[in-house]
Amino acid sequence: MAIKSLDELRKIREASAKKVNLRETGNSSEDIIEVLIGMATCGIAAGARETLNTFIDEIDKKDIKNIRVIQVGCMGYCHSEPTVQVNIPGNSPVLYGNVDEKMAIDIIEKHILNNELLDENILIKTFEKA
Numbered sequence: 224m225a226i227k228s229l230d231e232l233r234k235i236r237e238a239s240a241k242k243v244n245l246r247e248t249g250n251s252s253e254d255i256i257e258v259l260i261g262m263a264t265c266g267i268a269a270g271a272r273e274t275l276n277t278f279i280d281e282i283d284k285k286d287i288k289n290i291r292v293i294q295v296g297c298m299g300y301c302h303s304e305p306t307v308q309v310n311i312p313g314n315s316p317v318l319y320g321n322v323d324e325k326m327a328i329d330i331i332e333k334h335i336l337n338n339e340l341l342d343e344n345i346l347i348k349t350f351e352k353a
């Protein structure tokens with residue numbers, strides 16, 4: 224893609240900064256929702272990159288502010304990759320398996336925005352927060 228103007232370059236820079244912010248890792252804060260995406264080799268082979276990009280794009284589209292998408296390593300569930308853990312402050316963490324792009328959208332719309340669990344894809348929901 225050829226960049227034709229300084230203004231165009233600025234827009235691209237702002238859009239990238241927003242995406243990097245969403246993926247930022249770091250300490251969790253009390254009022255921030257965390258979405259942990261398992262990015263071990265098995266996860267990537269099963270489509271975790273597409274899952275990660277879907278989360279980032281949808282969060283951006285829906286302009287959800289108090290959320291952080293974090294890439295993590297092995298979560299120990301090779302058989303159910305891509306895996307995604309959702310940490311909502313005040314609730315037990317929930318680990319989902321087989322999270323494809325469609326399910327990533329469902330997790331945002333149902334679990335994150337409406338506090339509705341997607342029972343069929345839950346691997347665990349009773350462990351301590353990672």
Ligand code: FES
Nearest residue numbers: 265297299300301
């Ligand atoms: S190597 Fe696949 S979950 Fe650990």
